[in-house]
Every structure is written in structure tokens, then in C-alpha cells.
Amino acid sequence: PAYESRTKRCCIAVQQKCGGYGTDDTAIVRFGECFLGICLHVGGIHYQQHSKRENGTFNASRNTVQRETANRQDLDDRAHKGHVVIYLQRAKGWLFYVPGANKMIPSAWATFPGSSQLTTMLRKGQPFEPQKKEANNKMGIPFLLNNLRLGDFSREKKFAEQEQTAAKIAKPSDVIPRTYKEAMRSHESEEWSRAIEEELQNMKRMDVFEVAPLDKMQHTINGGWIFAKKINNLSGQVRYKARYVARGNKQCYNKEYRETFALTATFSALRLLLTWAAKHNWLVHSFDFTAAYLNAPMDMEVWIKPPDGMNVPPNMGCRLKKALYGTRQAGRCLWEHLGGRLKALGFSKSAFNNSVYFNFRNNAMTWIHVDDGVVIAQTKNDLDDLKQGLERSFLIKWKEGVENMIGMEIERQAAGFTLNQKRLIESIISKHWDGKRANATPLPAKSKVYTMTRNDQITDQKSFLSIVGSLSYVANGTRPDISFAVNLLARHAQAPGRQHWAMLQHLLGYLHQTQRQGLRLFPNDEEIAVSSDASWGGEFSRSTHGYLLMVHGCAIAWSSKRLAMVAASTSNAEYMALSLASRQGMWMRRLIRDVFGKSMRLLLLCDNESAIKISKDSVSNKRTRHSDRDFYIVNEMLYNKEAELEWVCTRDMKANGLTKSLGPLLHQQFCSHFLS
Incomplete structure (x- = not known):
């Protein structure tokens, strides 16, 4: 009545869902051809402005809309008071009616008093009826509209995941009979x-x-x-x-x-x-x-x-x-x-x-x-x-060239061959990658992964082991750049936790970014060169060693593993790694001589001067004399002149990425030695 006598307009009281009159600041309003909420407190009862020209309802709330900086003077108000008209789905904002300016303003910058979410709902083409308590149907339209959030894309992500799951469902033509x-x-x-x-x-x-x-x-x-x-x-x-x-x-x-x-x-x-x-x-x-x-x-x-x-x-x-x-x-x-x-x-x-x-x-x-x-x-x-x-004893299909062999796609070019496993990598990514982020490195730089404690929870050990096994085949076939990451994750395959899964997803994101890269076999005039490196320490004080064996400048063999023994110092770890790498070099040298009848020069490369001195001069002191005599094979090889040993700068060490996680620039330099 007070509002009617003052405005000369008809008002209707709005009843709450619970049955009493509302005490909040929301009302149901019809105004012209648009819907807006006007909240009036008169004697503790809410009133509603009503226009008989429209059939429909809309719940809205009074709010404050920020003004554009270009149209605002220094002493002007920083915001308008207005009413929500409709939610703009494409723009992820609202359309407001501002009574003071008598105009409509679209904006996503608004403050809702007493609430951080939009508590409005638009129902077009329905007559006004008192709101009734609806069933808690989470798939119903009212529930979905009432739970809209500004900038919230979780529902879209969930729908995308459902579509991906539906796409993976086998079609009748894809089913293979088992019996x-x-x-x-x-x-x-x-x-x-x-x-x-x-x-x-x-x-x-x-x-x-x-x-x-x-x-x-x-x-x-x-x-x-x-x-x-x-x-x-x-x-x-x-x-x-x-x-x-x-x-x-x-x-x-x-x-x-x-x-x-x-x-x-x-x-x-x-x-x-x-x-x-x-x-x-x-x-x-x-x-x-x-x-x-x-x-x-x-x-x-x-x-x-x-x-x-x-x-x-x-x-x-x-x-x-x-x-x-x-x-x-x-x-x-x-x-x-x-x-x-x-x-x-x-x-x-x-x-x-x-x-x-x-x-x-x-x-x-x-x-x-x-x-x-x-x-x-x-x-x-x-x-x-x-x-x-062979055709006299076997049924054989011959093919000129080689395109696919044991899961590897092989392409011959003028300079040599390129080997990749794109199909296997694409299959692993489509099945197991969460799709959140593509990465430039297999693991974050200087990342550390530790064994789970008793308080940690093992998560899906079977799937983790399956993914790591597939990645191990990729690492051994054509991708030395992921060998360290795969070996590091394989150590925790029996009890993977959240940290291990996060690292695995990071590795899958890197493979997604680089899935079309392949191993480059473009030979040059170099002979056999074995680069050896080690990172001292680590979990359980056991160092990680790695080597990269190249013939004519092409990566032929590589490895990244944890040493079985504890190294007392950096030089001790480098010396043990050099010994293990030299065995692979000697095996390759003898294989080439046996198959091709050619004796090739074997060059060992190390970036630790102390390890080189121990290898060349058989230097023994209190820091190295405890080492197993099995590691002194490199000394014998140098003494018999079956190999040569040279120092190389750490910056130029080709096996650097096989013992530690590198940053983007260093990792790119590491990959440039063998990837196309």
C-alpha cells in the first residue's frame, strides 16, 4: 500500500517457497518486455511491480554494475545500481536494467549483495504461479539454470569427457570374437x-x-x-x-x-x-x-x-x-x-x-x-x-625397402633413415592422457620423485604399470629423450601415488607435443663414440648413470638406469658409469668387426676429470680404492689400446639428458643430437 500510494502502481506480494512472505532481497517481476527483479522492503514485506502486458516470470536480485572507464568522469560514481534482465550465455555475463539511466547494460563485472552467485532464473512463456518445491533432479533444466556459474566450464569439460568415452565404445564391427x-x-x-x-x-x-x-x-x-x-x-x-x-x-x-x-x-x-x-x-x-x-x-x-x-x-x-x-x-x-x-x-x-x-x-x-x-x-x-x-624352404613375402618393422615406421631419405613410433604414441595418448597441458620437457626441470610413505595411498597400480610398459617400448625403440623419465617412473610402478601420476601425465603431455619427432639416422664420418654421464646421489643415495652410443654420428644404443651400488663421490659415480658404458662400446666394436669385417676406433667421452685420471693412471686413493674391481675394465681397455678416452665439457655432453631432468633449452640441445 505504501508503495502503491507513492508510485500510483499496482503491487503484488510474493510468497516464498517455504510458504511465508519473503525476507530476502529477491522478487518476481514483469516489466515491459524484459524481466527484472526489484526488491522493496516495506514493513518487513516484499512487494512486486506488476505489468499486465507480459506473461512470464523471472527471479532476479538488485546488484551493482561497474561503469565503463571511458564514459566516467573523475567525480562520477564508479558503478550503477541495476537489475538482472537475462544471463548472456555466449558472453558469460548478464544484461542489466539501470533505472537511473533508463537503459540496458551488458556486463560481466557486477557485485551481488549477500551472494557470490547469480540466483536468477528465466522462464519464458509460462504464466505466473507461486514457486513450488521441485524434485532434486540434477539433470533437469531448472536445476541446471539455477546452478550456472560465471566462468565455470566444469560442465562443458564433463560433457567432453563423456563424448570421448562414448567414442571409445567398441562398435559391433570392432568386436573380435574370443572363441x-x-x-x-x-x-x-x-x-x-x-x-x-x-x-x-x-x-x-x-x-x-x-x-x-x-x-x-x-x-x-x-x-x-x-x-x-x-x-x-x-x-x-x-x-x-x-x-x-x-x-x-x-x-x-x-x-x-x-x-x-x-x-x-x-x-x-x-x-x-x-x-x-x-x-x-x-x-x-x-x-x-x-x-x-x-x-x-x-x-x-x-x-x-x-x-x-x-x-x-x-x-x-x-x-x-x-x-x-x-x-x-x-x-x-x-x-x-x-x-x-x-x-x-x-x-x-x-x-x-x-x-x-x-x-x-x-x-x-x-x-x-x-x-x-x-x-x-x-x-x-x-x-x-x-x-x-630362402624361397626354396619357406613361403615368404618380399618387399622393396622397409616401411614398418616391429612397431616402428621407417622412412628412407637421401641422407639416411628416420625411425618413429607415431601410431603407438598416438594410441597411448588417446587412451591415457588427460589433455590438460602440452609440455616442452619430459619432466619438470630439477624435479624429484620419491617412493611413497605408509601414509600415502596407492592409486591404480595396474594402469600405471601398463602405461609405463608401453612408454618403455617407445623409449627403447626411437625416443632416447624420454629414457630418463620412463626409468624414473618405472621405479615406482609397484606403488604409484598422486605425485607419480602427475609426473606421468606431464610425460604424456610432452609426447603429445613431440609425437611426430623421430630418431634420425643420418651417418657422417665419425666412428664409434660413447658418451657417459652420471648424477651423484638421489633417492637411497644411489646415483643414476646413462650412456649414448653413436656409430657414424647416429644413435645406436642408449640407456638410463640407477647404479646398483652406492657411489661415495661424484668422481666415483662417473667412474662406475664410464666403466658400464665402455662395455657397450666394446661390444659394438666387436659386433661391427664380426659382421662387416671392419675395425673401428672406439672413443669414450666423459665430463669428469677425476674419473678420467682414475681410468688412465689407475689412481687409487682412499676415496676410490673401495670400488669393485669389476669397474676397472675401462683401465684394461685403455691399457690394451682398444679404446681412447677424452674429456668433454658438461655443456657438450650428449648423455646429459639421460641422467637428470633438464630445462627447455638444455633439453632441446640434448635432443638435437639424435631427433629429427
Whole structure:
């Protein structure tokens, strides 16, 4: 009444949600074509200005809007008093009505008395009704509108995470059956049936087993079908594959198998062959054995039950004649069979790396990893001799050049080769990176990571170990720049805490930033150079050592590990690191002499003068005489003139990033020695 008599306008009392009259400073108002809240305290009761021209309601509050500096004089007010009209979603602000200026002002700079949040809601096209208590539905529109925050993007981030999760859900076409029955029930049963029939015909053609009556006392093992899809990266064509695998864990020792050991190839040997081919401009070809294990004869009698999908009379079994996948000795049978065939062709196995075979007569070298291989040869005739010899005993697919090998993409250029693992890195990032920040270094500069205490909580140890294992394969293959970070995190894989997860996400952010970088194999005239470095101290007083072995200026081998012994001083740590690095240098020198028939100069590089003096002069004092004699191998190498030792400035030490976390500039300098 007081307001009506003073303004000559009609007012309506507004009732609170609890049923009584409001005592806060919010009212429901309709004014012209816009909605605003006007709070009036008259006798402890709130009133509402009402216009009959509009149908709708809006909750708002009186607030203070900052004035623009350009339109304000020195003695003018710094802000207007106004009312909220609507929330501007795109601008992340509000539209205010200022009665004193009789105009609308959009602004995000406002002060709400008694509240830090906007307590307004716009409901267009609804008649005015007293507000009722709504159900606490967190997915409802009223709840979402009432909980809007200025500059709050948490909801958008949550929706983005949900979309990423939905994108990762496997489509029906991506599902791989785990058993024969699942394959026959799937919507792709025709494709899987053709794959099974193809494999059965392949085993029949290669005489893998013979069907014979089964003795009641004869021990037999089961088997199962393994299914997979291979996608051509260029054409996108999908190839369905099925492979029958025996359950080798059911074999009886000394009756169905004995020796099972079989060597696998090393990254360093492959990098050495590619470097040699680039240096001398040799031909490079790659090959893939078709059903590799099925080429090797079985060394002992093993019986299996007939595969599903194969029509065999009852009481019949399959006696293996070839090394079927899954049997314990299959890998060894292939290794021995392949080695025998290469020996018959005039190739010799290296005494320093059993995955490398060489033939001085034909000037050809081959590197073999299970059923894949790389051949380098001086001439095409040398290469053809090897091809014809292997094709007489194996089904082989040959390819000119090498593009993909054991998860590495290999590209040949005029200056040499570039190796990277982009697909594996992209897969790790898409699955495990939180996407918050891309980083310029694998770890923060001078960061320290410690083992968890009893009060700390272990978080998702299985996932942490899986990610670190994948990163370890990347570090050993093409990325020496992350070796220190991966080794540091691997020490805590059994009990990872929040700090370790934060460091792991930092490393993934660095890989996201540098995922297209690769290992550069551009040879020069340098011979063998091994850079050795160590950082003294650390957790449990155990130092970290690292080395970078380069042949013709190309990174061939590297390592970053923690010393097994406690070093008493910096010079002691550097001396032990130098000794461990010199062994790798000696191994590489002898491997090159064995495979290529060339004796190369071995140069050891160290940035600690005390360690150099101990190595050259066998200086013994109270600080070093306690060292294990095993580390004095470097002294013997220098005495026999098998290697040379030189001092290098710490700033120019190429192994600097293998023992500590560096800043952006130093890390970039470290990567420039081997990354493209």
C-alpha cells in the first residue's frame, strides 16, 4: 500500500517457497518486455511491480554494475545500481536494467549483495504461479539454470569427457570374437568362416599334422582359434585372420618338449644395419614369413585334438609334424630351422648378436625377428641369391625397402633413415592422457620423485604399470629423450601415488607435443663414440648413470638406469658409469668387426676429470680404492689400446639428458643430437 500510494502502481506480494512472505532481497517481476527483479522492503514485506502486458516470470536480485572507464568522469560514481534482465550465455555475463539511466547494460563485472552467485532464473512463456518445491533432479533444466556459474566450464569439460568415452565404445564391427562359437554367432560369421577355412587349407598344404586313430592312453592337448583383424593403413581394407593355437601349458616336460629357449632380435642391431646401409648406399629389403612356425619340423611327438570347424571322425586325433603355434618349443624349432637354412646358403651367425646373419662372399647381412626380417646387400645380385635360397624352404613375402618393422615406421631419405613410433604414441595418448597441458620437457626441470610413505595411498597400480610398459617400448625403440623419465617412473610402478601420476601425465603431455619427432639416422664420418654421464646421489643415495652410443654420428644404443651400488663421490659415480658404458662400446666394436669385417676406433667421452685420471693412471686413493674391481675394465681397455678416452665439457655432453631432468633449452640441445 505504501508503495502503491507513492508510485500510483499496482503491487503484488510474493510468497516464498517455504510458504511465508519473503525476507530476502529477491522478487518476481514483469516489466515491459524484459524481466527484472526489484526488491522493496516495506514493513518487513516484499512487494512486486506488476505489468499486465507480459506473461512470464523471472527471479532476479538488485546488484551493482561497474561503469565503463571511458564514459566516467573523475567525480562520477564508479558503478550503477541495476537489475538482472537475462544471463548472456555466449558472453558469460548478464544484461542489466539501470533505472537511473533508463537503459540496458551488458556486463560481466557486477557485485551481488549477500551472494557470490547469480540466483536468477528465466522462464519464458509460462504464466505466473507461486514457486513450488521441485524434485532434486540434477539433470533437469531448472536445476541446471539455477546452478550456472560465471566462468565455470566444469560442465562443458564433463560433457567432453563423456563424448570421448562414448567414442571409445567398441562398435559391433570392432568386436573380435574370443572363441569359435562367438565367431559363428557374430554378424560377421561368414568372414570368420572364410578365415578359418583359409587357415585349415594352409595347414593342410604345409603338412602341419596328420589325422590318425587316437590311442586311449595317448595324451592329447586342446587348442583354440585366435581371431584378429588387420587394417591396411593406405587403403583401409580389413583382412580377417584366424589362427589355430595349441594349449602348450598342458604339454608334459621331457615327453612332449625339452628346450624352449629362442633368441629375439634387438633394436640396436637393426639400427646398426640401417646406419651401415645409409652410409654405404646399400639396398634394403624386408620380408615376412607366411605362417612362419608351420615351416619348422617338430622335434618331439605331440598330439592335439582336431580343430573346431574341421570334419574328423570320432576317436581320431592330430599328430603334429610341424611346430604349431602355442606349443612350447615352436619358437626354438623355427629359430634352429631358419638358422640351418641360412647356414646352408653360406650365411654365418654373429657371435655377438644371434639375430644377425652375414655373408662376406655375397656382401649381404640379414636381421631377423621371429617371422620378420630386414636384408641389406651391396648389389641386387647379392640380394637375389638370398631370396632364391630362402624361397626354396619357406613361403615368404618380399618387399622393396622397409616401411614398418616391429612397431616402428621407417622412412628412407637421401641422407639416411628416420625411425618413429607415431601410431603407438598416438594410441597411448588417446587412451591415457588427460589433455590438460602440452609440455616442452619430459619432466619438470630439477624435479624429484620419491617412493611413497605408509601414509600415502596407492592409486591404480595396474594402469600405471601398463602405461609405463608401453612408454618403455617407445623409449627403447626411437625416443632416447624420454629414457630418463620412463626409468624414473618405472621405479615406482609397484606403488604409484598422486605425485607419480602427475609426473606421468606431464610425460604424456610432452609426447603429445613431440609425437611426430623421430630418431634420425643420418651417418657422417665419425666412428664409434660413447658418451657417459652420471648424477651423484638421489633417492637411497644411489646415483643414476646413462650412456649414448653413436656409430657414424647416429644413435645406436642408449640407456638410463640407477647404479646398483652406492657411489661415495661424484668422481666415483662417473667412474662406475664410464666403466658400464665402455662395455657397450666394446661390444659394438666387436659386433661391427664380426659382421662387416671392419675395425673401428672406439672413443669414450666423459665430463669428469677425476674419473678420467682414475681410468688412465689407475689412481687409487682412499676415496676410490673401495670400488669393485669389476669397474676397472675401462683401465684394461685403455691399457690394451682398444679404446681412447677424452674429456668433454658438461655443456657438450650428449648423455646429459639421460641422467637428470633438464630445462627447455638444455633439453632441446640434448635432443638435437639424435631427433629429427
